[in-house]
Amino acid sequence: xxxxxxxxxxxxxxxxxxxxxxxxxxxxxxxxxxSGNLLIMxxxxxxxxxxxxxxxxxxxxxxxxxLGVTRQAVFLWQLNRIPAERVRAVVKATGGKVTAxxxxxxxxx
Numbered sequence: 041x042x043x044x045x046x047x048x049x050x051x052x053x054x055x056x057x058x059x060x061x062x063x064x065x066x067x068x069x070x071x072x073x074x075s076g077n078l079l080i081m082x083x084x085x086x087x088x089x090x091x092x093x094x095x096x097x098x099x100x101x102x103x104x105x106x107l108g109v110t111r112q113a114v115f116l117w118q119l120n121r122i123p124a125e126r127v128r129a130v131v132k133a134t135g136g137k138v139t140a141x142x143x144x145x146x147x148x149x
Contacts, residue, residue: 081121090142091117094130097137106133 083091093105095114104111107129122130127143140148 064070083117083119083121084144084145087121087143088118089140091122091138092140093142094134103130129143 067086075107091114095118098106100111100114104114107114107126117126122143125148127140127148130143131138131140
């Protein structure tokens, strides 16, 4: 997994290759250029285990349908943190088999 510094260095190198080379895919972040909407928080192993238990308890498609999101969104919560506004709905959908603290211990633990 690339570190943040690795990603920034990669972006910097792409920008400075010069004309005729590969065009940059993104620009490095600078102070004041960051948008909070771009931030992706990776799930901790404990959080990933919680959403996996929820999927096992209800089923991926059923959980997505109950929450009104796509199956892909629910699947990606295993990698990225489940949005805080969805935690209580997941707990309710599983009938309490998964707790809010299992899904987001940073908020409910």
